[in-house]
Amino acid sequence: MTAAVSSHSCAPGMLNGEPTAGQVTMNSLPQPRSAAAAGVVTAAVILQNRRGMERKAFGRTGVVASVIGQGTWHMGESPREREREVAALSLGLDLGLTHIDTAEMYGNGGAEEVVADTIRGRRRADLFLVSKVLPQNASYRGTIRAAEQSLRRLRTDYLDLYLLHWPGKYPIADTMSAMESLVAAGKIRFVGVSNFDVNDLGAAIAVLKRERLACNQVLYNLATRSIERDLIPWCRQQGIAVVGYTPLDGFPRPGSEGLKLLTEIGTRYGKTPRQVALRFLTRAEIAFTIPKASNPEHVRENAGACGFALTQEDVAAIDAAFPAPRGPLPLAMG
Numbered sequence: 523m524t525a526a527v528s529s530h531s532c533a534p535g536m537l538n539g540e541p542t543a544g545q546v547t548m549n550s551l552p553q554p555r556s557a558a559a560a561g562v563v564t565a566a567v568i569l570q571n572r573r574g575m576e577r578k579a580f581g582r583t584g585v586v587a588s589v590i591g592q593g594t595w596h597m598g599e600s601p602r603e604r605e606r607e608v609a610a611l612s613l614g615l616d617l618g619l620t621h622i623d624t625a626e627m628y629g630n631g632g633a634e635e636v637v638a639d640t641i642r643g644r645r646r647a648d649l650f651l652v653s654k655v656l657p658q659n660a661s662y663r664g665t666i667r668a669a670e671q672s673l674r675r676l677r678t679d680y681l682d683l684y685l686l687h688w689p690g691k692y693p694i695a696d697t698m699s700a701m702e703s704l705v706a707a708g709k710i711r712f713v714g715v716s717n718f719d720v721n722d723l724g725a726a727i728a729v730l731k732r733e734r735l736a737c738n739q740v741l742y743n744l745a746t747r748s749i750e751r752d753l754i755p756w757c758r759q760q761g762i763a764v765v766g767y768t769p770l771d772g773f774p775r776p777g778s779e780g781l782k783l784l785t786e787i788g789t790r791y792g793k794t795p796r797q798v799a800l801r802f803l804t805r806a807e808i809a810f811t812i813p814k815a816s817n818p819e820h821v822r823e824n825a826g827a828c829g830f831a832l833t834q835e836d837v838a839a840i841d842a843a844f845p846a847p848r849g850p851l852p853l854a855m856g
């Protein structure tokens with residue numbers, strides 16, 4: 523199947539206009555035993571492109587996105603790094619990591635310019651391009667202006683997804699209204715937020731008049747699993763994609779029991795410990811992850827974090843080794 527994220531809407535039974543019958547495999551992801559992880563996992567319909575990169579439905583948007591994406595924080599900060607960063611992102615695209623996350627904040631717009639250089643000459647419809655407005659710019663007019671500036675820097679005419687980077691001082695109704703205007707103008711396809719807890723999400727949903735909230739991008743890694751308690755189950759119910767950022771933070775140290783476990787599990791599948799970690803973090807059907815890598819070896823490793831399923835025992839063992847908090851915690855931010 524070719525990677526084609528082309529249509530802005532899709533017919534029943536199709537994802538991105540691609541017929542799914544006969545082309546999808548049900549990935550029978552296991553149900554974890556622990557209470558903390560309960561409710562996180564249900565089976566996801568996984569599509570694979572020619573390179574084996576997995577894509578799945580992005581919440582209830584009707585489009586698919588690569589399960590592993592590419593982050594860009596700290597890119598575009600130094601002109602000397604530009605070539606290396608473009609090469610890394612390009613390699614990621616070649617390997618099917620077509621879901622690219624950036625923001626006006628990163629490199630003060632520089633990361634968006636790195637992405638622009640990376641996607642030049644590529645088929646725009648094959649990409650799932652995400653950017654974010656800073657809260658201090660997120661008035662009605664400020665959001666429209668910020669999106670237009672991002673589009674100019676990215677040298678593209680639409681974003682697949684536009685996020686409010688974190689809750690700020692402007693009324694959420696103003697920001698969401700601007701986002702809806704951007705959708706109506708064809709400048710963004712989907713509306714989302716980042717670093718929103720369940721209450722914030724409810725407030726955003728309540729003021730949206732025409733669009734559904736498509737995404738919440740939040741901190742999620744082996745050391746920070748609090749979102750599994752309430753946020754992931756809530757987002758699943760609402761059909762909101764959860765994109766986990768900073769997935770490689772809190773990775774176990776050399777010689778630790780945690781690393782030993784991930785290595786043991788990975789050995790069974792021919793995967794590295796980090797690939798096992800990324801697989802674990804994307805086991806919920808609404809979960810995506812966006813590791814940032816400027817090193818080509820890192821890009822290759824991250825792209826290889828698919829094509830296998832953890833068993834129920836694997837998930838339970840990882841859950842025990844990297845326990846999620848028992849009680850509710852305020853949403854953590856990176």
Ligand code: NAP
Nearest residue numbers: 593594595716767768769770771813814815816817820823
């Ligand atoms: P991250 O992706 O967890 O970690 C990035 C670091 O890990 C880099 O130093 C990278 O090195 C290294 N790395 C990547 N792949 C590796 C591998 N396979 N093995 C060993 N090291 C590896 O952290 P992040 O950049 O904070 O988060 C990812 C993305 O999420 C960001 O880039 C950004 O797009 C987004 N984000 C969003 C928010 C938000 O508030 N919405 C906050 C933070 C991040 P090299 O670069 O040298 O390869």
